[in-house]
Amino acid sequence: MSQSALANCRIAGISTCVPERIFDNLKDATGFEEIELKKVISLAGVAKRHISDGRICSSDLCYKAAEDLIAKSGWEKDSIDGLIFVTQTPDYFLPSTSCMLHKRLGLSDKCAAFDIGLGCSGYPYGMWMAAMMINSGHKRVLLLHGETPSVFTSPDDRATFLLFGDAGTATAVEHAESETPWYFTLQTDGQGYADLIIPAGGFRDRFNADKREHHLYMNGSGLFNFTIQRVPPLISDTLEMANKAVEDIDYFAFHQSNRFIMKHLMKKCGLSETQVPVILEDFGNTGGPSVALAITQGVCKTPIDTEVSIMLLGYGVGLSWSAGLVRLDAEAVMLHSELSLDELDENRDE
Amino acid sequence: MSENTAMSTSEAIAWFAEIFETTENEISSETRQQDIEGWDSMGVLTLMAELDDRFSINLDQDELESISTINDLLDVLRKNNVLAE
Numbered sequence: 001m002s003q004s005a006l007a008n009c010r011i012a013g014i015s016t017c018v019p020e021r022i023f024d025n026l027k028d029a030t031g032f033e034e035i036e037l038k039k040v041i042s043l044a045g046v047a048k049r050h051i052s053d054g055r056i057c058s059s060d061l062c063y064k065a066a067e068d069l070i071a072k073s074g075w076e077k078d079s080i081d082g083l084i085f086v087t088q089t090p091d092y093f094l095p096s097t098s099c100m101l102h103k104r105l106g107l108s109d110k111c112a113a114f115d116i117g118l119g120c121s122g123y124p125y126g127m128w129m130a131a132m133m134i135n136s137g138h139k140r141v142l143l144l145h146g147e148t149p150s151v152f153t154s155p156d157d158r159a160t161f162l163l164f165g166d167a168g169t170a171t172a173v174e175h176a177e178s179e180t181p182w183y184f185t186l187q188t189d190g191q192g193y194a195d196l197i198i199p200a201g202g203f204r205d206r207f208n209a210d211k212r213e214h215h216l217y218m219n220g221s222g223l224f225n226f227t228i229q230r231v232p233p234l235i236s237d238t239l240e241m242a243n244k245a246v247e248d249i250d251y252f253a254f255h256q257s258n259r260f261i262m263k264h265l266m267k268k269c270g271l272s273e274t275q276v277p278v279i280l281e282d283f284g285n286t287g288g289p290s291v292a293l294a295i296t297q298g299v300c301k302t303p304i305d306t307e308v309s310i311m312l313l314g315y316g317v318g319l320s321w322s323a324g325l326v327r328l329d330a331e332a333v334m335l336h337s338e339l340s341l342d343e344l345d346e347n348r349d350e
Numbered sequence: 351m352s353e354n355t356a357m358s359t360s361e362a363i364a365w366f367a368e369i370f371e372t373t374e375n376e377i378s379s380e381t382r383q384q385d386i387e388g389w390d391s392m393g394v395l396t397l398m399a400e401l402d403d404r405f406s407i408n409l410d411q412d413e414l415e416s417i418s419t420i421n422d423l424l425d426v427l428r429k430n431n432v433l434a435e
Contacts, residue, residue, distance in 0.1 A: 043395075221398060221411060224399075228399075228408070260399070264403070
């Protein structure tokens with residue numbers, strides 16, 4: 001079993017950022033019957049999505065989230081000794097986007113920086129990596145997780161076009177003496193690698209002339225089966241490792257895949273609505289960063305006044321699934337912002 | 351959670367009608383997928399969730415592709431010993 005318990009970590013803050021532009025599924029979608037739109041909105045739970053218009057990259061959203069977080073948390077930039085960027089929508093294949101972000105954020109050269117290529121399961125994986133770094137001697141790690149899935153969906157694909165929004169997140173993880181560890185379960189089943197895939201554009205098929213091959217393909221029923229078979233044991237195995245029961249956990253921050261699947265999982269796992277923030281209506285499925293967004297826009301929408309336990313849950317592309325049972329104290333900085341195209345032009349280093 | 355009680359054929363047809371947002375008068379065991387408006391991709395997801403919820407039945411991709419009529423769905427119940435005949 002791929003499980004681990006890591007102590008002495010604290011979340012100093014979480015900052016999320018979405019593009020300013022809103023796509024209203026009911027008003028802005030063309031080529032769909034109104035009845036179809038209403039059905040999708042009701043089933044998937046996605047009414048609006050913040051989209052990047054193809055110009056804003058996940059790195060831009062993460063940059064803004066990170067700058068805001070660093071300023072508000074009072075971290076000296078020189079004190080950050082680790083930068084992790086989790087994404088499947090990098091600026092370039094080469095160099096790692098984390099190196100660009102390292103420059104853009106003006107971090108010290110005494111700082112490790114690397115990308116992790118995971119999607120929907122990326123946030124618990126990133127937190128695990130950050131906690132591993134803290135436990136191996138790093139003091140302050142900035143975990144950035146951003147995706148722009150609205151860019152890789154095809155307007156002709158009725159299964160995916162209305163679902164996805166874009167988001168960037170920054171999470172500040174620091175060393176702090178603590179006896180309560182964070183618990184992680186990280187799993188993989190590569191048999192389902194083709195269930196969620198962009199077939200072309202990588203080095204196996206770089207220049208495919210068929211544009212459709214550069215868009216996302218999703219096997220909806222395959223993913224549904226994967227989710228309902230894998231997520232319930234993921235939750236119970238993580239609880240068992242921590243010697244906890246469902247009712248001991250304040251919040252379950254799910255990857256916001258779609259409301260129908262989330263409701264089914266909640267029922268199957270015996271979770272109450274108050275334990276599971278659902279933010280799909282205003283943001284859509286933003287991939288792995290949706291877990292952090294569920295914290296800033298769900299768990300902490302009303303500021304918390306006491307420490308809470310949160311199980312972070314990611315599942316999807318890979319196929320890969322992950323859980324992290326962490327704690328969040330009331331002093332942690334919580335931020336949310338929007339990025340406009342004007343602001344992008346002002347602060348981007350072209 | 352799961353109600354593992356077997357259902358009769360008429361109960362099953364009424365259940366499928368509810369899942370596909372139609373009435374039991376509109377469908378019979380012979381009705382084909384293309385003749386039921388609500389048996390679209392979203393209807394399939396609802397069906398999968400209901401089968402899991404009620405009988406812990408999970409249909410894999412091959413099974414899903416082999417289903418094209420209400421009778422095929424009844425066969426799924428039959429195979430899983432939850433259709434009382």
